[in-house]
Structure formats: C-alpha cells, structure tokens
Amino acid sequence: MNIQSTSQTIIMPLLTLIMLLYLVIMKPFKAINLIQQISFELILLTVNICLVIFAILNDRDIGVENIGNDSSQVIMISSLIFMFLPSGI
Numbered sequence: 001m002n003i004q005s006t007s008q009t010i011i012m013p014l015l016t017l018i019m020l021l022y023l024v025i026m027k028p029f030k031a032i033n034l035i036q037q038i039s040f041e042l043i044l045l046t047v048n049i050c051l052v053i054f055a056i057l058n059d060r061d062i063g064v065e066n067i068g069n070d071s072s073q074v075i076m077i078s079s080l081i082f083m084f085l086p087s088g089i
Helices: 003-026 031-059 065-084
Strands: none
Touching: 003 031, 031 065
C-alpha cells in the first residue's frame, strides 16, 4: 500500500464524521430514526478508523500484530452489533 492508498483510506472516516455532524446539527429524521442512523454512523466510524490503522501499519511495514488483531476484533464486534440493530422502524 502506498501513501495515496493511505490518504484515500483517511477520507472515509472524515466523510463519516461529516455525516455525523450533519445528523446532529440538522436532525433530518424523527427521533427513533435519528438515533438509529447515528448509531449506524458510529459503528461505521469505528470500522473506518480500524481500516485507517491497518492502512498506516501496512504502509509503514510495521508488523505489530497486537494492534492488527485488536482492530480485527473491533471490526468483527462492530459487524455483529450492526446485524442486531433494527434496519427500519
């Protein structure tokens, strides 16, 4: 992975943060749907941050397995939480 890939990976959490700010400031949905959408975005932000960590570790050829394993576990737990959240109310 090169520096361009890492910078592209950094864009995803920034877009998620922008979406979270929009949801909090503008409140475009009813309360229940807003809470649901914010929780989806928070899970997505968590996963995106883990992917940025992977990209940086890979870009710098740092073989820190503990960080990679922890990030993998966070992504798996986030996926499980995402599956149990209701998709539409």
